[in-house]
Amino acid sequence: MLAFETHDHQACVKTRVAAVEMQARARKLRLTPIRRRVLEILLEDHRALGAYDVLAKLEAEGLGAHPPVAYRALDFLVEHGFAHKLERRNAFVACDHPDAGHRPAFLICRDCAAVAEADSAGVARALAQTASGAGFEIETAAIEAEGLCPACQIAAP
Amino acid sequence: MLAFETHDHQACVKTRVAAVEMQARARKLRLTPIRRRVLEILLEDHRALGAYDVLAKLEAEGLGAHPPVAYRALDFLVEHGFAHKLERRNAFVACDHPDAGHRPAFLICRDCAAVAEADSAGVARALAQTASGAGFEIETAAIEAEGLCPACQIAAP
DNA sequence: GCTAGAATGTAATATCGTAACACTTATTTG
DNA sequence: CAAATAAGTGTTACGATATTACATTCTAGC
Numbered sequence: 001m002l003a004f005e006t007h008d009h010q011a012c013v014k015t016r017v018a019a020v021e022m023q024a025r026a027r028k029l030r031l032t033p034i035r036r037r038v039l040e041i042l043l044e045d046h047r048a049l050g051a052y053d054v055l056a057k058l059e060a061e062g063l064g065a066h067p068p069v070a071y072r073a074l075d076f077l078v079e080h081g082f083a084h085k086l087e088r089r090n091a092f093v094a095c096d097h098p099d100a101g102h103r104p105a106f107l108i109c110r111d112c113a114a115v116a117e118a119d120s121a122g123v124a125r126a127l128a129q130t131a132s133g134a135g136f137e138i139e140t141a142a143i144e145a146e147g148l149c150p151a152c153q154i155a156a157p
Numbered sequence: 158m159l160a161f162e163t164h165d166h167q168a169c170v171k172t173r174v175a176a177v178e179m180q181a182r183a184r185k186l187r188l189t190p191i192r193r194r195v196l197e198i199l200l201e202d203h204r205a206l207g208a209y210d211v212l213a214k215l216e217a218e219g220l221g222a223h224p225p226v227a228y229r230a231l232d233f234l235v236e237h238g239f240a241h242k243l244e245r246r247n248a249f250v251a252c253d254h255p256d257a258g259h260r261p262a263f264l265i266c267r268d269c270a271a272v273a274e275a276d277s278a279g280v281a282r283a284l285a286q287t288a289s290g291a292g293f294e295i296e297t298a299a300i301e302a303e304g305l306c307p308a309c310q311i312a313a314p
Numbered sequence: 315g316c317t318a319g320a321a322t323g324t325a326a327t328a329t330c331g332t333a334a335c336a337c338t339t340a341t342t343t344g
Numbered sequence: 345c346a347a348a349t350a351a352g353t354g355t356t357a358c359g360a361t362a363t364t365a366c367a368t369t370c371t372a373g374c
Contacts, residue, residue, distance in 0.1 A: 004291055050329085067331070069353075107293045118284070127262060130262065131264055136161065140304070145299075187371085223322095229321080233321095
């Protein structure tokens, strides 16, 4: 639950960008300057950011001023498992474990928008069982809890 | 998993509106004509409808032509447990079990938008356990699976 | 009937997201 | 290497989703 703990964030961003770079190379994906910068922007917080928040930062740096620029980069990151979309917030967050194809559960703080990934295996299993009883074939599952992170429980009681 | 089975839908709508009416009376809520009609619109399909879909139907019947009309009625229904919002789709669906305060899991067909409610107790328990390990205090959880309903598995293989 | 609170009507605008097409840059292939 | 192809980017325009604010009307309770 990395996001809720203090840690050396500079280093954290660096190692995680490096990890994605490696993954990208291995999978022959192009981590272009815009995509890389969007990933960094997401990593700089462990927070949920809207597409237009990301776009504003890009724009301030002269990297593209129109919505499709942000959406395309975000779509790329999401598609390849380097970021996730939070459906409840129409927002995006960098992935904690940049291995492709996982779909974690999310714990989202309603106060500070910090986001932690949680293992969804148990949850997914329970869901799959229910679905199969109905003859429903699950393709993807979004599991998003909202509430208060430890810090905000103290700050705003 | 009512939504995926054939049934007498006329009767289904009628009994469910009646159930909500009783609930509303018991809880001193005002099920006004607009709110009632929006509920019926949602019940007429067991499908996910966008706010603007609902609004279009209201408009065609002369019941209000501006977005807040639809959103206010939908918010009322959601707030009191007579409908749910599907975050992944920015859409709404009538509640299967109009008792207040429950938060089911959803099985949403990507093809026909049929929606079934599934028991979320097991899923919620698994999630709560993970969260408590992180010191995170869950207030609400959205659990939404997307895939193919039985009918659409046959229709579109 | 009066009044307070709830609900509705309406305009304007914010926020989120995409289609379409021109152009540039990278990769493949003859 | 050059041409052909594919992938990525720049830009315009628009569509879809949602809210704020304020005026007006309705309703319940006195």
